[in-house]
Amino acid sequence: MNRVWLLIGVAAVAAGLTLTACRQQPEAAKPAAPAGEPAAAAPEVVALTYANFPPASTFPCVQMERWREVVEQKTGGKVKVQTFPGGTLLGAKNMFDGVADGVADIGCFAMSYQPGRFPVSEAVDLPMGFDSSRVASLTLYDLINKRQPDEFKNVKVVTLFTCPPVNFMTSKPVRSLADLEGVQIRAAGTGVEALKMLGGTPVAMPQSDVPDAIQKGVVSGIASSLEVLKDMNYAAYCPYSTRLDLNVVTFAVVMNRKKWDALTDDVKKAIEELGRPHAEWTGQYVDDHAREALAWAKENRGHEHMALAQADRERMAKMLQPMVEAYMARVSEKGLDGKGLVEQVRSIKAEVEQQVAMQAVPATQQAAK
Numbered sequence: 001m002n003r004v005w006l007l008i009g010v011a012a013v014a015a016g017l018t019l020t021a022c023r024q025q026p027e028a029a030k031p032a033a034p035a036g037e038p039a040a041a042a043p044e045v046v047a048l049t050y051a052n053f054p055p056a057s058t059f060p061c062v063q064m065e066r067w068r069e070v071v072e073q074k075t076g077g078k079v080k081v082q083t084f085p086g087g088t089l090l091g092a093k094n095m096f097d098g099v100a101d102g103v104a105d106i107g108c109f110a111m112s113y114q115p116g117r118f119p120v121s122e123a124v125d126l127p128m129g130f131d132s133s134r135v136a137s138l139t140l141y142d143l144i145n146k147r148q149p150d151e152f153k154n155v156k157v158v159t160l161f162t163c164p165p166v167n168f169m170t171s172k173p174v175r176s177l178a179d180l181e182g183v184q185i186r187a188a189g190t191g192v193e194a195l196k197m198l199g200g201t202p203v204a205m206p207q208s209d210v211p212d213a214i215q216k217g218v219v220s221g222i223a224s225s226l227e228v229l230k231d232m233n234y235a236a237y238c239p240y241s242t243r244l245d246l247n248v249v250t251f252a253v254v255m256n257r258k259k260w261d262a263l264t265d266d267v268k269k270a271i272e273e274l275g276r277p278h279a280e281w282t283g284q285y286v287d288d289h290a291r292e293a294l295a296w297a298k299e300n301r302g303h304e305h306m307a308l309a310q311a312d313r314e315r316m317a318k319m320l321q322p323m324v325e326a327y328m329a330r331v332s333e334k335g336l337d338g339k340g341l342v343e344q345v346r347s348i349k350a351e352v353e354q355q356v357a358m359q360a361v362p363a364t365q366q367a368a369k
Helices: 002-029 059-074 095-100 133-147 190-197 207-215 257-262 265-301 310-332 338-360 363-368
Strands: 048-050 079-084 105-110 155-162 169-172 184-186 202-203 223-224 240-245 250-255 304-307
Touching: 048 059, 048 095, 059 079, 059 155, 059 250, 059 265, 095 105, 095 155, 095 250, 133 265, 133 338, 155 257, 155 265, 169 265, 190 202, 190 310, 207 223, 250 257, 265 304, 304 363, 310 338
Parallel strands: 048 079, 048 105, 184 202, 184 223, 240 304
Antiparallel strands: 105 250, 155 250, 169 223, 169 240
């Protein structure tokens, strides 16, 4: 009897070992790492947060999503970016400081909304005669890249861009500078002083309050780039617009310095290589969007778009010159070469305009020159 139970026990143990071996077979089938070499670790994913202040549908947030997609692609998924539009993480006023303090890893903000804090960037805010965001964005990027100003020393500049040049959208037609005299228009940033010099009356108010203010006659219009005709439905309240190419609003995308320093070299390279091309992409995108918005307003709202006569444009440039001179004096008091800065902006602008013009010429014509 004891022998029988012994045989049964041996059989049970053997069956158990066989079953265990079967269950472990997939693990055993995995190739082992060569002797002396550690097993390869899965690549570590870099998680970044990116804050923005306007609504998700507006162009600063469109460029944010496009930047996220390209960076994730360029790094092979090594970088993952979580975006926060509409001020859900940081607002317009505390964006720069919030990124510097690490509340968000990356943030987009408008230098134009903080007069005096970004003196080098302000040179591009001046009425320099930009006729497109593409040229203005590349001019801003090249200026900051060459200057490396102290205003950005606590952060890493990722990219820069501008809105299209500011024009007037109004409830009554402004066909000449004379029509602008005393007209109340909502303006912000550099546009406030420019409007004063042209004889208009700037009014400060949140952009969300403007439609109601126009309908009640509190203001007669808004100074802004034309994409808002469609994006914010200003075509419903402003049957007229006037092209002035007055000034641009400058934006920067910046990263927390400690976060940047902690990135691997390949990730840094991918981000830096995207800086200037993304500035140009954003400028071209919003230029196209502004043209589409104007065409939409004309077709759907009977909107009328006007341009000043050449004599008025020349007069406008002279009227705005004191604004440039005041800037040069103001930044010179801070130890910057105001005149040199303005001259550098104009020089970079001319170089960029030439680059853009050459890109528009077919290759066969370029070769013939």
